[in-house]
Amino acid sequence: MSVTDVLNPAALMHPQAFLSPLAIDDAVERALAEDLGRAGDVTSIATIPANTQAFAKLVARQAGVIAGLPLAVATFLKLSPDVRIQAHAHDGVNVAKGVHVLTISGPARAVLSGERTALNFVGRLSGIATLTSDYIRHAGVTKTRICDTRKTTPGLRALEKYAVRCGGGFNHRFGLDDAILIKDNHIAVAGGVKAVLQRARAHVGHLVKIEIEVDTLDQLREVLATGLADVVMLDNMDIPTLREAVAITNKRVVLEVSGGVTLASIGEIATTGVDYVSAGALTHSAPNFDVALDIDA
Known part of the structure; x- marks a missing residue:
């Protein structure tokens, strides 16, 4: 798979499907507000120095059709403009078990705080895409x-x-x-x-x-x-x-x-x-x- 530096979440959309950037922003903001509450990620704030950097990989642990990557990207970018993301796939692609679909680097607090929200989006939407593909097959x-x-x-x-x-x-x-x-x-x-x-x-x-x-x-x-x-x-x-x-x-x-x-x-x-x-x-x-x-x- 080719590697793409991602600056715009929409770049990872399925080429034959449309998801409004407004829908992405709204969903991400609501999900982060739900998770971060009033005080933010108190665990990361308490345990990770502010200038610490992290390098992470978003990994598919099963084979199937990936979806929701634009939302994962938007989640991390919403938490810090200094996060850098490389994509190894885009929505709608069939991936094998163990494939790295995104690499994320940047402020560790932002990466850790966005982890669950990003995974929830990709897990939910990839599940739907994979089941749909199974029905078609x-x-x-x-x-x-x-x-x-x-x-x-x-x-x-x-x-x-x-x-x-x-x-x-x-x-x-x-x-x-x-x-x-x-x-x-x-x-x-x-x-x-x-x-x-x-x-x-x-x-x-x-x-x-x-x-x-x-x-x-x-x-x-x-x-x-x-x-x-x-x-x-x-x-x-x-x-x-x-x-x-x-x-x-x-x-x-x-x-x-x-x-x-x-x-x-x-x-x-x-x-x-x-x-x-x-x-x-x-x-x-x-x-x-x-x-x-x-x-x-």
Whole structure:
């Protein structure tokens, strides 16, 4: 891997994904405020002389897809402008166990004070990216794209959805204002499939997509008869029903599968010919990626 001197955290972003610098700054400031409290790192202040320098390596202790490096860099730079960082990887790269992804040098107090915050970001986001990559691998060579959901950690949605992109996945809507997604409760309250779609189409502009969730083939047929939906979400359907739904639709709308999707089931789901599969597990159940900061004495 090449070595890059990092002056700007954004330089380590995935080349095909975007994470706002404002989101990075906000997340880092909130995380450091949570960890440093009112008095700072009292342990480092008490035990490390102010002029002491440290040299450290951020090490991947397992194989997988790295994500969150811009946040780690921003963490250390926020604590001291004198920290120097070299990158041996960027977000979205597959790394082997034991690979050094960053080297950090500078004031020891800043390095030690930022350690846990930096590791938390990289561990969490790399875990999501790695799990997303695993889902894509299990889906095999099909047209199906793997998407996230809104089942994210409160306050960290932009970061976690970015991590899904780092793993090769795609983003569903970021919030309730992105697009219209009509769920079963909307249908129940609005008075049925046709009524809810008519109201939705009358309300939105020409650039707003309308997706509607169905859990039976009869509902799917009713949606298709209206011609008012752009995307249909097939909720908690078994494999034979999904295959029939694809045949009934005959490419008239985009089809998305949702509900209880796992690594064990994604492969067979993808073979049905659906366009998208959304899995909340990508963000709500991703295991932490094992990463550490090793100090060179």
